[in-house]
Amino acid sequence: MDKQIIFEDEQIRVIFLKGNSEELIFSFGDLITRAKGLSINAEKSLMKYDYNVIGIMPKEKSWFPVESMQNMMEAVAPYLAQFKTVVGYGGSMGGYAVLKYSKLLNMSRAIAFVPQFTIDPQEVEDRRYAEFFDVSLHRDMKIQEQDVSKDTDYIIVYDPYYENDREHYLKIKQILPAVMTLNLPFTGHEALSVLASSSLLNDFIRHDLDQPYFYEQMRQVKKKSKFYYRNVIGNLMSRHSKALGRILKNNDLQLDAQYLDPTLKQLITRVMLSRRQVTEQDLQKLGIKVNLPQESRQQLQDSFGSFLVFNVISNKVESYSQDAIDLNHKYLLPLMAKSSCLVKVELNSERYLIAMNDRRVMKLFKEDDALTSDMNPLVLKKYLDYYVISYKNLNLNTDDHGLCSFVEAPVSDNEKLILV
Structure with missing residues (x-):
């Protein structure tokens, strides 16, 4: 593997990876893939196709300051002179750099995943990266018309439903009206994780600009991506x-x-x-x-008409409608209630105590087993007209979504339970 550092300062490390391609690829790191030894962002995927690569890796969370990039040019110029086709690639902070320095690096194509327009809090509402803004490094850092070229093909991949990234995209679109936009809905800021694929990256670099073709390749990658389903599930x-x-x-x-x-x-x-x-x-x-329980019919009802159960899938006390309990009785264990006592459930013909620690982690203990030192049992308290479940000096509170939390006294209607 022929790699060497060709430039370095306090902000960036620039590494050349020799390949056997007609293209030169500039691969920019991000907040996660920062400078570490001779590592380059997307190195394995780029090596698979034997690309010549210049990896520009950030040492700090500093969004590739202009001064560092300009100082780098003397070292980079001899490599640029050898190639007619230059492609930039990066995501998030790296996606910003691809667009910002596309003209400086004479890019034929610029591929940016979820890029920022700027992190200057005076320029954008997005505050995710405001803490990294340093006026001494980032004065006039926004992407401007003089940074881009009409001779460059621009591709941006992002989630149009993710508000923070959409703000940046809309500002970038004003500078690059002809940009090819590839939407990746309901994935938030995780486009690079979702579309991690050597063949897809190769297509982005080499294939003609063909939006339907790119979408078809993206669909094939998404079907195999765990990150995609996790993000879609969480967002939907x-x-x-x-x-x-x-x-x-x-x-x-x-x-x-x-x-x-x-x-x-x-x-x-x-x-x-x-x-x-x-x-x-x-x-x-x-x-x-899950360990499947046997059905039990003890019923504590909350103020919203739902019934208190221990969910053996989430290991939480929650409340559900009777219909949901009937449909899923294997997984939703009604709490046992007769009088003031420790909160119990029946599981596989055995009784278990429900205990919890201060981090709100719940666990079942067999009735005769010892608790661990960090766990305390939930207590069912019977009053004249209602029941209350307590953990230390806190009372269990239910909401209309069936989620339970523990709150301080005094007892409100949302903490009062009745035995049905």
């Missing part, structure tokens, strides 16, 4: 819950148990359990494994 569930059913039905997913984070897992299972019957095949596709 609260608004378009039927989409999950279609995803599970039409795709042979086999996600591992760590694929969904706990918050997303809880959201997905709430939608599934509330709207339709859940099958073991659904859970297997999503990488969710």
Whole structure:
């Protein structure tokens, strides 16, 4: 592997990777893929097609300051002189640099994923990167007409429904009205993760500008992308819950148990359990494994008319309608309630205590087993006209969505439960 550092200062490290292509690729790093040894952004994909590459890797979260880029040009010029076709590629901070320096680097094509227009808080509403703005480095950093060229083909990939990135795109579009836009809906800022593919990158670099062709290749990559489904599920569930059913039905997913984070897992299972019957095949596709309980009929009802259960999929106390419990009785365990006592459920003909720690992690313990030192049992308290579930000095509160939290006294209507 023939690689060498050809320029370096406090902000960037510039590395040349020798290949055997007619094109020279400028690959820009981002906040995650910053300078580390001789590593280059998208190196494996570019090496697969034997490209000549100049990797411009940021040392700091500084959005490739103009001064560093201009100082780099003396070292880069001899390489530029050898190639008629120059292509820029990068995402987010790297996508910004691809557009900002497309004319400076004489790019034939500039491929930018979810780029920023600027991070200057005076220029954009987006505050994700405002803490990295340094006026001494970033004066007039926005992409301007003098930065771009009518001789360059511009491609931008982004999610039009993601407000923060849409703001940047619309400002960039004013500078580049002829840009080819490839929409990647409901993926947020994760376009590069979703479309990670050597063949697709090669198409972006070498194929004629053909929007239908690019969309077809993107669809093929999306079908195989775990990142795509995770982002789509997370973005769609609260608004378009039927989409999950279609995803599970039409795709042979086999996600591992760590694929969904706990918050997303809880959201997905709430939608599934509330709207339709859940099958073991659904859970297997999503990488969710559960110990199936036996049905129990103890019923504590909250102020919204729903019933308190322990959800063995999310490991949380939640409330559901009776219809949802009837459809999914294997997974939703009604809380046992007769008088003041520790909160219990019945699972596989055995009784379990529900305990929780200060981080709100819940766990089941067999009735006769010892608790771990960080766990405290939930307590059911019977009053004259209602019940309350408590953890230390906090009371369980339910909302109209069935989600439960623990709040301080005094007891409100949302904390009062009745035995049905």
